[in-house]
Amino acid sequence: MSLITILGAGAMGSALATPLTDAGWETRLWGTWLDDHLLDACAAGNPHPRTNVALAEGTKVFRSGQLDEALDGADAVFLAVASVGIPKVTEMALAGISKASVLLCTSKGFCPDADGRIQLLPEAVRRIAAENGVPVPPIVAVGGPCKANEVADRKPTATIYGCLDHNTAVRMAREISTDVYRIEPTADEPGVEVCAPMKNVYAIALGIADGLEEGTGFAHHNLKSAIFAQAVREMSIVSTALGADPATAYGLAGVGDLEVTGLSGRNKVYGVRIGRGEGAKEALAAMEAAEQTVEGVPAAGLALTLVQQTGGDLLHRLPLLKAVTEILGGAEDAAGLVAGAALPLRSGTD
Amino acid sequence: MSLITILGAGAMGSALATPLTDAGWETRLWGTWLDDHLLDACAAGNPHPRTNVALAEGTKVFRSGQLDEALDGADAVFLAVASVGIPKVTEMALAGISKASVLLCTSKGFCPDADGRIQLLPEAVRRIAAENGVPVPPIVAVGGPCKANEVADRKPTATIYGCLDHNTAVRMAREISTDVYRIEPTADEPGVEVCAPMKNVYAIALGIADGLEEGTGFAHHNLKSAIFAQAVREMSIVSTALGADPATAYGLAGVGDLEVTGLSGRNKVYGVRIGRGEGAKEALAAMEAAEQTVEGVPAAGLALTLVQQTGGDLLHRLPLLKAVTEILGGAEDAAGLVAGAALPLRSGTD
Numbered sequence: 294m295s296l297i298t299i300l301g302a303g304a305m306g307s308a309l310a311t312p313l314t315d316a317g318w319e320t321r322l323w324g325t326w327l328d329d330h331l332l333d334a335c336a337a338g339n340p341h342p343r344t345n346v347a348l349a350e351g352t353k354v355f356r357s358g359q360l361d362e363a364l365d366g367a368d369a370v371f372l373a374v375a376s377v378g379i380p381k382v383t384e385m386a387l388a389g390i391s392k393a394s395v396l397l398c399t400s401k402g403f404c405p406d407a408d409g410r411i412q413l414l415p416e417a418v419r420r421i422a423a424e425n426g427v428p429v430p431p432i433v434a435v436g437g438p439c440k441a442n443e444v445a446d447r448k449p450t451a452t453i454y455g456c457l458d459h460n461t462a463v464r465m466a467r468e469i470s471t472d473v474y475r476i477e478p479t480a481d482e483p484g485v486e487v488c489a490p491m492k493n494v495y496a497i498a499l500g501i502a503d504g505l506e507e508g509t510g511f512a513h514h515n516l517k518s519a520i521f522a523q524a525v526r527e528m529s530i531v532s533t534a535l536g537a538d539p540a541t542a543y544g545l546a547g548v549g550d551l552e553v554t555g556l557s558g559r560n561k562v563y564g565v566r567i568g569r570g571e572g573a574k575e576a577l578a579a580m581e582a583a584e585q586t587v588e589g590v591p592a593a594g595l596a597l598t599l600v601q602q603t604g605g606d607l608l609h610r611l612p613l614l615k616a617v618t619e620i621l622g623g624a625e626d627a628a629g630l631v632a633g634a635a636l637p638l639r640s641g642t643d
Numbered sequence: 644m645s646l647i648t649i650l651g652a653g654a655m656g657s658a659l660a661t662p663l664t665d666a667g668w669e670t671r672l673w674g675t676w677l678d679d680h681l682l683d684a685c686a687a688g689n690p691h692p693r694t695n696v697a698l699a700e701g702t703k704v705f706r707s708g709q710l711d712e713a714l715d716g717a718d719a720v721f722l723a724v725a726s727v728g729i730p731k732v733t734e735m736a737l738a739g740i741s742k743a744s745v746l747l748c749t750s751k752g753f754c755p756d757a758d759g760r761i762q763l764l765p766e767a768v769r770r771i772a773a774e775n776g777v778p779v780p781p782i783v784a785v786g787g788p789c790k791a792n793e794v795a796d797r798k799p800t801a802t803i804y805g806c807l808d809h810n811t812a813v814r815m816a817r818e819i820s821t822d823v824y825r826i827e828p829t830a831d832e833p834g835v836e837v838c839a840p841m842k843n844v845y846a847i848a849l850g851i852a853d854g855l856e857e858g859t860g861f862a863h864h865n866l867k868s869a870i871f872a873q874a875v876r877e878m879s880i881v882s883t884a885l886g887a888d889p890a891t892a893y894g895l896a897g898v899g900d901l902e903v904t905g906l907s908g909r910n911k912v913y914g915v916r917i918g919r920g921e922g923a924k925e926a927l928a929a930m931e932a933a934e935q936t937v938e939g940v941p942a943a944g945l946a947l948t949l950v951q952q953t954g955g956d957l958l959h960r961l962p963l964l965k966a967v968t969e970i971l972g973g974a975e976d977a978a979g980l981v982a983g984a985a986l987p988l989r990s991g992t993d
Contacts, residue, residue: 437869438864438865438868438869438872439865440862440864440865443861443862443863443864443865444865446861448861448862448863448865448866449863449865449866449869449982449985449986450865450866450869450986451865451866451868451869451872451873451985451986451987453987466987466989467989470987470989471989472989473982473986475986475987475988475989476987477987511793511796511798512790512793512798512906512907513793513798513799514788514790514793514903514906514907515788515789515790515793515794515798515799515800515801515903516798516799516800516801517902517903517906518788518801518895518899518900518902518903518906519787519788519799519800519801519895519899521898521899521902522788522801522894522895522898522899522902523801525893525894525898526893526894529893543875543876543879543893543898544872544875544876545869545872548871548872548875548893548898549868549869549871549872550868552867552868552871552872552902553864553865553867553868556862556864556867556868557862557864632799632823635799635801636799636800636801636823636825637801637803637816637820637825637826637827638825639817639820639821639822639825
């Protein structure tokens with residue numbers, strides 16, 4: 294039996310213990326200093342507060358002060374902390390990571406380096422390791438439509454594991470798949486990485502269409518579907534510009550993850566508020582006051598920076614990304630902006 | 644001002660009068676012998692019973708006995724009858740169609756010829772015309788996420804017009820687009836055609852995931868999203884086998900139309916019943932008793948025939964289509980069948 298250490302005991306980290314233990318891994322779950330109350334609840338015999346599902350039986354829990362112990366002898370490490378925590382946790386865990394044969398990464402996000410240049414998360418991890426003179430094993434980007442509570446509860450789930458070393462992706466798919474948690478391996482690490490934060494941005498736009506329905510009493514399903522198709526197109530354009538396979542955005546990592554994100558979640562809820570007529574800034578303040586982080590908001594600005602740093606005139610092919618950033622910046626007429634971006638041009642007349 | 648005749652006064656035919664009159668077309672709406680009660684309601688000053696929206700002002704209405712009058716002098720003809728009515732209405736209208744410069748077609752379906760060979764709708768129209776020794780103008784396949792009531796009510800809508808003669812697609816996009824009804828032109832007629840009936844089949848599968856949630860009290864969003872991604876993949880596989888551009892299924896015609904169909908509609912409602920635990924045949928009988936046609940049911944069988952006639956081993960790449968046809972045929976464990984089809988294989992172990 295191989296040994297895996299999950300770093301981060303929030304919703305996704307704790308949920309991953311289910312398929313991993315089911316697949317026969319000896320599973321350790323390490324919580325950061327922000328996860329103490331979550332692990333306290335589990336220790337008291339309650340379900341995990343973020344998934345409402347009990348930790349998988351056999352999972353060994355480690356508190357923030359026990360990182361070295363948690364990583365000791367790990368064959369694989371699964372990074373599952375919030376994206377803001379990635380740099381710090383990566384640095385803290387470098388010694389253990391460098392001894393593992395693979396680093397899996399379900400955390401996602403755009404990471405600015407010291408010069409403000411945006412890196413995808415695996416690039417950032419490799420940079421941090423290089424700065425510390427430590428080798429990193431192959432990194433597997435984990436994506437696809439994957440709500441943590443359903444994973445924890447053994448509901449059928451399809452994920453995609455992307456590793457530049459395709460054999461490692463195939464091996465991990467074989468060694469972690471269960472009857473209900475299935476894995477498609479791919480060599481397209483950047484494709485899996487870029488879709489994950491971008492879909493949070495586009496979920497805001499899908500939410501705006503839902504909010505229009507709530508606000509006006511009239512369904513805007515045609516608009517929502519046009520937004521969906523345009524979002525997928527834009528994820529594929531950005532992926533391709535970063536050297537990814539355009540097909541990745543059309544599969545589980547793009548289409549699938551956007552669908553699940555549009556069904557629920559905070560980015561969509563935030564969009565609904567805007568679609569109903571609230572100002573973007575006022576709606577964000579209300580959500581932040583309720584400790585509801587909206588990941589798509591910072592991701593929108595970082596995606597724009599990433600697009601600009603790729604050079605060329607990519608942005609004019611991304612009208613929906615542009616519209617969402619304008620709406621987040623306070624532009625009025627959110628409905629008109631998303632419709633203008635998602636509907637085809639009036640050919641030949643504009 | 645050009646003159647267009649819409650054949651079929653159901654939901655979509657009557658709805659199209661809105662963008663057409665808005666775009667400056669002199670618009671005639673001809674109802675079949677099945678549309679009398681609908682046009683009676685409009686004549687009495689009521690909204691159209693299928694869209695709940697009044698017919699666009701200026702639309703000239705013709706009853707079933709007035710077909711020649713309706714077609715007299717038409718520059719363009721828009722076929723918008725239910726797919727079962729296509730062969731008969733096409734034959735009846737051939738003289739008028741042959742004099743028009745373009746035939747647009749929002750009707751969709753798989754049409755078996757006399758030998759049981761499946762044709763896409765424009766092929767069937769061309770065959771019928773050839774059998775009658777009459778020329779047909781370029782045919783424009785109209786697709787994309789387009790609920791009729793929203794089109795009639797001027798809600799933002801993105802459509803795709805596919806014509807083998809790309810210039811005709813571009814011209815129609817220019818001449819029919821309005822501020823809220825926008826058109827993407829493409830040369831990919833078969834791509835637009837094949838996605839429309841197939842998405843009805845896959846909407847049943849999406850409904851099954853929703854029905855599982857209703858029946859068990861637990862969301863199956865990961866499964867629904869995996870089904871969505873697999874459906875898009877399969878539409879692209881079938882399109883490509885028929886010579887279409889794989890990108891069409893990834894855009895408005897595939898992704899967009901599947902999204903709108905999964906949001907509501909009878910195919911999805913039928914799937915929900917199955918997902919909740921009703922037998923497929925019993926649920927269909929109940930819907931038919933309520934005069935609720937489920938287009939995806941015949942389309943599933945016809946799609947299977949179409950796939951088989953393309954030869955090769957295409958079907959093993961279409962596990963979701965296969966699963967839906969098995970479920971419709973009475974196979975038990977609908978949940979297991981769609982999950983088995985939409986989740987990746989356990990690589991290396993099966």
